[in-house]
Amino acid sequence: MMRVFLVQTAQGLTPSSGGYKANVNLLRSLSDQGHAVAQICYAFEDEVKEYATRAEAKGIEPNVTDALVPVVDPKGVVHELFVKTFTDEDKIHNVAIARDAFNTAYPRDELSTRMQTLVRLFSAHIAAFKPTHVIFNDPITMKLTAFHPARHMFKRINIIHTAEQLPFGPFVAGVDGHCLSPRVENEMLRELDGIWSVSMAVKEYAWTYGQLETTFLVHPPMTYLDRDGGMPVVRNNVDKDEIGMVNPCPHKGLSILIALAKKFPDMKFVTWRSWGSRTVHLEQLKALPNVKIERTTENTDEIWDRIKVLLAPSLWHEAWGIVVTEAQLRGIPVIASNAGGLPEAKIALPYCIPVNEVTGKRQANGDYVIPEQDITPWEQALETVMTDRDEYQALQALTATTADKWLRGMDPRAHEKWLLSMMDEQ
Structure with missing residues (x-):
């Protein structure tokens, strides 16, 4: 059995981005196939309550825990960062960082201190989960896993959701938060155990501009199924306008x-x-x-x-x-x-x-x-x-x-x- 730990970068448990959907449905698929899965993510308070309620409705004990992590912002002010853990209806172990509190303590323009806090938090929860694989699509996690004390225990996998993530080519750093240090990230990418390109277009871009070999896999089928695991209901919308x-x-x-x-x-x-x-x-x-x-x-x-x-x-x-x-x-x-x-x-x-x-x-x-x-x-x-x-x-x-x-x-x-x-x- 694998133990797969995923680092999410999207804001909230229910964002609309395709990258988030692909990530979480990978975990749902692996959980359904009998593997232990976990993710560290950002969440709103009402989202945790909703997810816990849905788990209980399916007979799964959410086991919600709360922790207050004191953090100091760049001005020396101490904030209490709320971190909740819970198990959702798909048996995914979630480490949920309170989104609003974190963004208040660490505005996006305070990148250095923001990264330092994330590194400490991510590193601790990765160690606690004891994963066989750590999956991510951000440069912070790629760097921290390279020097993690338990590095020899897990494989490191990067998911390429956009060309802007890659540290080369015409779109390098075209999206905020992606590709913070192109030269360093280019070197680190080549030390990973696996890189998943979600389309042939991305795979070809990685090879054309960076001679980087990646593995193309379409999103897990569960990405496109209804929440109950069934095939989507076909609409007959000819009379819609x-x-x-x-x-x-x-x-x-x-x-x-x-x-x-x-x-x-x-x-x-x-x-x-x-x-x-x-x-x-x-x-x-x-x-x-x-x-x-x-x-x-x-x-x-x-x-x-x-x-x-x-x-x-x-x-x-x-x-x-x-x-x-x-x-x-x-x-x-x-x-x-x-x-x-x-x-x-x-x-x-x-x-x-x-x-x-x-x-x-x-x-x-x-x-x-x-x-x-x-x-x-x-x-x-x-x-x-x-x-x-x-x-x-x-x-x-x-x-x-x-x-x-x-x-x-x-x-x-x-x-x-x-x-x-x-x-x-x-």
Whole structure:
């Protein structure tokens, strides 16, 4: 039996990022296969209560514990950092750092002291769990595990969720918090026991720009199943009238969404804001009378029950595009760009439209420079699926059956086999 310890960097137990979903579903899969799993993560107080309640409803004792860890901020003020541990409904052991208290004690601009505290906290809980594998997607954990006293006892695995994580190539350090020291991280990556690329696009990027060999594995099938482990429910949304987009922001194709909303003022658009959606982006959407903005939702059924078509007009080097696969498994047509790994997520289904991707060039504020786009193919595709009932129904049926066959053809134990193979190499 393996003992797998995962370090999460997302804020909260229920963030909307695809990387978080991939991480936690890896643990859920391994737990279901009989392995001991744990994660250290950030959480809100109400999230811990909710997760404990859900565990109890399934007959699992959550065993919630509380600890106060005194920490000193850069100004010498002592704060009490709340750390809770509990077991959730998937039998994952969670070490949950109180998000608000931690961010108050260590603002993001206080990087050095923030890292020192994380290193001490992560190191202690890794030692206590006695893992066979430590999995992460951040440079802090990669460094601390390299010098951990129990280093000889576990394998070290990095998950590459974005090209920006990698310390080379045109997108190096393009996302806040990724790639803090390119030269050092480039050396450390080559000392790991395994690197998981979540798409061929990421794998090829790592090799092209850094001659770094990685292992490509699609997300665990559980990533796409319903919470009860069943196949997603296929929708028949031909009579719906809303066009959806998740995480509207410039590098996710905000300009294309705005252009389409202006071109089709009688069509209804709805967006769900997420990690990339800043106030300035939302203000642009609020100025459009046919666009609605919804809060981030953990329950994605709220999206799938509502929309007729999903837009995924991303302009950056997408690692995969989990939301695209989720929609297609529910029979919802997706009009996506061909950026990065999106063609892989599309699994050869219509529509996958060529775009001018971001090149890595940045504005003065660090944001990517967004190239001009040809909106014509987007207009044609959207008009077809929104106005041609026969075309929509044919595409809906093709989408549902193709995605179902794709998911059923996946190996649910692929990640387990890969991790176990590392132990065989000892």
